[in-house]
Amino acid sequence: MRRSTRSARHAATTAAAAATAGTLALAGCGGSGDAAAELSVRSSYMPQPVSADMAAGFLTIVNKGGTKDELTSVTSDAAGDVTMHDTVGGAMEQVTSFPVPAHGQLVFKSGGNHLMFEKLKHRPAQGQTITLKLGFAKSRPLTVEMPVKSATYNPSTGH
Known part of the structure; x- marks a missing residue:
């Protein structure tokens, strides 16, 4: 037995x-724990540029998915070139990509990560919008309509 x-x-x-x-x-x-990235954009804006050829842009990329991704490019019909910048310890540095964490977000804000629109084709004015295309390593590109706010705009979202 x-x-x-x-x-x-x-x-x-x-x-x-x-x-x-x-x-x-x-x-x-x-x-199910390995779901694709689910990307969206919120709180995008460009302060009205004080310069005729350069402007900054800010936004938040939200990833509700279970897979990280990477922002690899930004283009706009409003500028000859759009570059991504990281700011650490007060020093600005151009970078070629930013991680977008799974179940997280990538924030571009004044004094931190930001976009630089260089060689503006025209000077955007408050109340207008510009179009940008965000490219990612894994996900399809996102098209964003970015409103132009006053040069002193300070959003309630903190960026």
Whole structure:
């Protein structure tokens, strides 16, 4: 009788181990925890430029998905070039990409990460909008209509 109890326990343990291994293998192949990035943009704005050829832009990219992504490019019909900048310790540095964390956000705000619109094709005025296209490493591009606010605009969202 002892031998059959051991055999039954061994069979149950083996079956449980096989089920666990199968579950882990399925999770590694793209289970619900590995959902694609779900990107959207909120709180975008450009302060009315004080210069005829350069402006700054701010926005928040929200990722509600379970996969991180990376902002790799920004273009606009309003400027010859749009560059991304990181500000650390008061020093501004141009970068080629920014991570967009899973279940997180990437914030561009005054005094921090920001966009620079260089070689403006015309000087945007308060009340107008400009169009930008955000390119990502994994996700489809997003088109954003960015409103032009007063040069002294200070949003309630803190950026």
